[in-house]
Every structure is written in C-alpha cells, then in structure tokens.
Amino acid sequence: MSVKHALSRGLELGRSLVQLGLFKPAGRVAAKLRGERLRVSRPTRTVQPQTFLPGRYRFFRLSLSGLAAQLQSGAFRRVAGGGAPRNRAVFLAFGVGLGLIEQQLEEDRTSAALCQEIQTVFRKKKFQTPLKPFTSGYKLEDYVIGKQIGKGCNAAVYEAAAPSGAPVENGKYSLVELNQKETDDDYKKAGPLRFPATPSFPLAIKMMWNIGADSSSDAILRSMSMELVPACPQALTKEQGEIALDGHFGLVPKRLSAHPNVITVYRAFTAEVPLLPGAQEEYPDVLPARLNPQGLGSNRTMFLVIKNYPCTLRQYLEVCVPNRMQASLMLLQLLEGVDHLCKQGIAHRDLKSDNVLLEFDRAGCPRLVITDFGCCLAEDLGLKLPFDSRWVNRGGNTCLMAPEVATAVPGPGVMIDYSKADVWAVGAIAYELFSQPNPFYSSQGLEGRTYQEEQLPPLPAAVPDAVQLVMKLLLRRNTRKRPSARVAANMLHISLWGKRVLAGLTGARMNELTDWLLCQSAVVLLKGRGSGGSSVEAELQRCFLANIDLEDLHTALSFLMYGHEQWKSLP
Numbered sequence: 001m002s003v004k005h006a007l008s009r010g011l012e013l014g015r016s017l018v019q020l021g022l023f024k025p026a027g028r029v030a031a032k033l034r035g036e037r038l039r040v041s042r043p044t045r046t047v048q049p050q051t052f053l054p055g056r057y058r059f060f061r062l063s064l065s066g067l068a069a070q071l072q073s074g075a076f077r078r079v080a081g082g083g084a085p086r087n088r089a090v091f092l093a094f095g096v097g098l099g100l101i102e103q104q105l106e107e108d109r110t111s112a113a114l115c116q117e118i119q120t121v122f123r124k125k126k127f128q129t130p131l132k133p134f135t136s137g138y139k140l141e142d143y144v145i146g147k148q149i150g151k152g153c154n155a156a157v158y159e160a161a162a163p164s165g166a167p168v169e170n171g172k173y174s175l176v177e178l179n180q181k182e183t184d185d186d187y188k189k190a191g192p193l194r195f196p197a198t199p200s201f202p203l204a205i206k207m208m209w210n211i212g213a214d215s216s217s218d219a220i221l222r223s224m225s226m227e228l229v230p231a232c233p234q235a236l237t238k239e240q241g242e243i244a245l246d247g248h249f250g251l252v253p254k255r256l257s258a259h260p261n262v263i264t265v266y267r268a269f270t271a272e273v274p275l276l277p278g279a280q281e282e283y284p285d286v287l288p289a290r291l292n293p294q295g296l297g298s299n300r301t302m303f304l305v306i307k308n309y310p311c312t313l314r315q316y317l318e319v320c321v322p323n324r325m326q327a328s329l330m331l332l333q334l335l336e337g338v339d340h341l342c343k344q345g346i347a348h349r350d351l352k353s354d355n356v357l358l359e360f361d362r363a364g365c366p367r368l369v370i371t372d373f374g375c376c377l378a379e380d381l382g383l384k385l386p387f388d389s390r391w392v393n394r395g396g397n398t399c400l401m402a403p404e405v406a407t408a409v410p411g412p413g414v415m416i417d418y419s420k421a422d423v424w425a426v427g428a429i430a431y432e433l434f435s436q437p438n439p440f441y442s443s444q445g446l447e448g449r450t451y452q453e454e455q456l457p458p459l460p461a462a463v464p465d466a467v468q469l470v471m472k473l474l475l476r477r478n479t480r481k482r483p484s485a486r487v488a489a490n491m492l493h494i495s496l497w498g499k500r501v502l503a504g505l506t507g508a509r510m511n512e513l514t515d516w517l518l519c520q521s522a523v524v525l526l527k528g529r530g531s532g533g534s535s536v537e538a539e540l541q542r543c544f545l546a547n548i549d550l551e552d553l554h555t556a557l558s559f560l561m562y563g564h565e566q567w568k569s570l571p
C-alpha cells in the first residue's frame with residue numbers, strides 16, 4: 001500500500017469518527033470533513049468501525065479506540081493542517097491497518113459466499129428417514145408385537161412389525177417395507193457381533209406407562225408431549241395432531257426436523273394398554289386395574305413407533321472396544337446430533353449412553369441416534385429455563401448434569417441456560433467411547449457441581465490430540481470457554497479430514513481453507529454418487545458441509561491453534 005493511499009485511508013477514518021461523534025473538528029477541517037462517510041465493506045453502505053469488525057480483528061479494534069483517543073485530544077486537527085510527523089506516522093500505521101482489514105474482509109466475503117453456496121448445495125438434499133410413505137399404522141392392531149427389548153423408568157419397548165399382508169392403501173407401502181433390505185444388510189455386516197436385532201421386526205413400539213394422566217387422548221398427548229418432539233410430520237393422525245398442536249395450554253412441543261443422528265418417531269397414537277409379554281412380571285404396578293387389580297396405571301396410554309435398533313450405545317460398549325477412528329466418528333455423531341437440537345432450540349437434558357441407540361453401516365461402523373426425549377426442554381423461550389422454584393425440573397440425568405445446571409440456585413428472575421449443557425454431557429460420554437470409565441458416574445468420584453478441571457482423568461496417549469483437546473474443552477466449567485456443539489464438531493471434522501489445513505495452521509490463509517472446503521465438497525458429492533453414499537463417514541461429511549459457517553469454522557481453527565495453550569494456562 002502506498003503512503004498516499006495509507007494517509008487517505010487514515011483521513012477516511014477521521015470522517016467516520018466525526019460521524020460517530022467521537023471527534024468534533026472545527027473550522028477548515030470541519031468543513032472538509034462534514035457530511036462524508038467511511039465506506040469499507042460495500043460501497044453503498046456505511047459501516048461503523050466498532051461494529052463491522054468481527055472478533056478476530058480485535059487487534060485493529062483496539063487500534064481504533066487508541067486512535068479515537070488521539071483524535072479527541074486534537075491530534076487530528078494538526079495532521080489535517082499540515083501535521084506533526086508523529087501524527088502522520090500514526091495515520092500511516094492506521095491506514096496500513098485499515099488496508100489489511102479491508103484485504104481480510106474481502107477474503108472473508110469471498111469465503112463466506114463460498115460457504116453459503118456449499119451450504120445450499122448440501123442442504124438441498126434433505127435427510128430422509130428410511131420410511132417409505134404409507135398411510136396406515138395409527139392403531140395397535142396394525143402391528144405384530146414381538147418380545148420385549150428394553151425397559152426404562154417410563155416405558156417398555158417391544159419389537160414390532162406390520163403383518164406382511166397389511167392392506168396397502170392407495171398404492172402406498174405398508175410399514176413392513178421399512179428399509180428392510182438395508183436392515184438385513186447392515187445386520188450381516190455387523191461382523192462377529194450378534195446383537196439381538198431381528199430383521200423380521202424392523203420396528204420398535206415404545207409403550208409409555210400412564211400413571212398420571214387420565215385416559216383421554218387429549219390428556220395423554222399433553223402429559224407425554226415431549227416424546228413427540230422427534231415425531232415426523234405424519235406421526236399423528238390429523239385429529240390427534242390437532243389435539244397435540246393446539247397451543248391452548250402452552251404445552252405444545254417444538255418438532256425436530258429429521259437428522260441422521262436423532263431418532264425419528266414414525267407414528268404416535270393412543271390405545272388401551274394390552275397385556276404384552278412379561279408385563280405381569282416386569283411392570284405389574286403400572287398396569288391398569290383391568291389387567292392387574294393392584295395396578296395404578298390408566299386404561300389407555302401412548303404408543304410410539306420407531307425403528308428397531310440392534311442395541312444401545314451402553315450395550316455396545318460393554319462388549320466392544322471401538323478403534324480410534326470409530327470412537328472419533330461416534331463422538332462426532334453425538335456432536336452433530338446435539339448441534340441439530342441446539343439449532344432448533346431444543347435441549348435433550350438426559351444424554352447418557354442408554355439414551356443413544358446404535359446400528360451399523362455397510363462397513364460395520366457404528367451409526368448413532370439420540371433417543372428418549374421425555375425430559376427435553378422444547379419451549380418457546382428457547383434454551384433458557386426460568387428457575388424460580390426448586391420444584392422446576394432441571395432434567396433427567398443428575399450424574400451427567402452440566403455444572404451451570406447442577407449449581408443453579410432457584411430464585412426470582414433466575415434462568416438456566418441449557419445452550420451448552422448437552423454438549424458438556426457429550427464430553428463426559430466421550431470417555432466411554434474411548435473405553436475409559438466415565439468420571440462422572442458416582443463410582444468414579446467426580447460431580448458436575450464441584451469438580452475442578454484439573455481433576456479430569458488423563459486420557460490414554462492413543463486418543464488423538466484433537467479429540468483430547470475437544471474433550472477437555474467440552475468439560476470446561478465456564479460456558480463461555482466451552483465450545484458449542486457446532487464448533488467442537490468442526491474441530492473434529494478438520495482434524496479428521498483436513499490434515500493439510502491443520503498442518504499449515506500457523507500461517508493458515510483463507511484461500512487454503514476455501515480450497516480444502518471445495519475439495520471436500522467435490523469428494524462428498526462424488527461419494528454420494530458411488531457406493532459409499534450411505535456410510536457414516538459420508539453422512540458426517542455431508543452434515544459438516546450443510547452446516548458450514550465461516551465464523552464457527554474460524555472459532556474451531558483458533559481452538560485447534562491455541563486451545564492447548566489456553567488449557568495449560570488455566571489457573
């Protein structure tokens with residue numbers, strides 16, 4: 001940049017400071033400057049220095065304030081009138097600074113536009129649940145129910161299928177055709193593992209226990225409404241949907257859009273509680289009096305139809321030791337799932353390895369989905385919960401409760417912010433993924449309320465550096481220093497597939513990053529055409545590109561660059 005140009009940029013800044021009211025020139029200078037504007041990013045728009053500079057130009061922002069102070073003390077007047085050399089130097093330096101900012105902004109604009117284009121390409125193809133369109137399945141009689149496959153505090157889960165001879169309405173398919181082929185193939189590829197998924201029962205029916213609400217559909221749907229958060233648009237019949245979606249009582253949950261790492265509820269309906277296998281022995285107390293005279297349950301309840309998965313994450317980890325790559329991909333999937341929830345203003349609040357279901361892709365890589373939304377927060381207020389009394393429910397899982405939730409003290413005006421609570425739980429679950437004991441289960445001794453970051457157990461050296469860093473950052477007590485799920489996911493994406501960008505990080509230029517993004521896009525598009533299209537890896541890469549945002553990407557890069565230092569310098 002020439003000296004002349006630098007000075008003219010400095011003068012332009014002076015004009016903008018006049019506009020901002022930071023400098024009040026008089027006489028000849030005032031006349032020269034009056035009414036003129038600083039144009040930085042777009043020729044048609046006035047940009048104010050304090051607002052147009054994003055976080056990473058903090059240095060220049062500081063220079064701006066310093067210079068503003070100089071100008072207020074009258075230095076500018078002297079420069080404009082011929083000027084002392086010292087002041088010329090200040091303006092020159094500042095002009096150069098501005099020039100650099102402009103250059104950076106120009107690069108950013110190009111990269112932001114590129115990110116936007118990439119996002120558009122990868123968002124066009126919306127994730128489809130593997131359910132073919134069908135119109136039946138709203139009654140218990142539409143299904144054949146097999147054996148019990150699980151039980152929690154609120155429900156029993158059974159394998160299920162629609163009878164193969166089920167009526168095919170209007171040329172549409174019956175439930176039994178739910179991606180049967182994929183299920184069979186995936187099952188075969190699970191290698192030596194024989195988890196008890198029965199391909200002939202591609203579905204699971206979760207029968208909620210109704211002990212509070214009466215037997216009307218209205219009462220049931222309202223009291224169990226959170227279970228409907230991951231329900232697909234066709235899950236309820238029109239009439240049921242109207243009950244559940246009527247906002248009259250303010251209990252209407254938000255609905256999540258489909259995502260590869262979040263369960264989809266295909267159907268939800270109410271029906272009379274049947275006597276299913278094991279009911280009398282395993283949950284007699286929650287049965288209705290009709291089935292057990294001592295039972296406390298209501299006569300009707302809600303049923304959810306979901307895909308039948310071979311096992312939960314906890315069951316899988318009890319018998320398998322995933323390799324580094326598989327464990328990293330599982331962590332990434334949990335982060336992608338949580339990012340999807342956050343973006344839609346939903347906090348799960350009960351993340352644990354029992355609430356993550358697992359199947360295998362064609363290559364035998366575990367594919368995870370977050371399930372059981374019974375405790376989630378899905379209010380219009382977003383991820384903030386007014387905590388004005390100790391009776392307010394903070395969430396399901398006390399062991400994996402983030403410090404900001406566990407330490408909240410109820411009182412007037414107190415709000416709990418859940419925006420980074422789920423991602424904290426993912427940080428704790430990551431220990432399990434890398435075959436370590438979860439430090440927050442009571443036998444390990446740490447508590448979310450009181451632990452110090454230095455007390456977190458070290459991870460084996462075999463755990464990749466970037467993963468170790470992500471885990472440490474996720475378990476930070478201070479939410480401002482904890483990355484969001486998106487940023488943490490970006491860190492893993494870059495470390496898994498962007499080694500080249502990572503290697504040049506010290507001098508990382510924007511065009512290296514954009515080159516890499518373009519290559520990634522091309523690779524993923526090509527994979528999508530080939531046989532690798534449905535692999536976990538390809539799904540994750542698509543997810544990354546569909547959510548790409550320049551600021552988040554930069555934050556991830558700076559965490560990767562400086563994260564270790566910041567972590568070490570913690571008191």
Ligand SMILES: Nc1ncnc2c1ncn2[C@@H]1O[C@H](COP(=O)(O)OP(=O)(O)OP(=O)(O)O)[C@@H](O)[C@H]1O
Pocket residue numbers: 149150151152153154155156157204206306307308309310311312354355357371372374
């Ligand atoms: N779609 C499914 N496929 C296979 N097994 C499942 C499925 N859904 C649930 N299960 C099994 O049933 C168990 C109980 O399910 P779930 O966690 O949804 O019930 P819950 O009563 O709401 O649980 P919680 O006690 O956490 O509130 C799970 O831990 C899992 O073992």
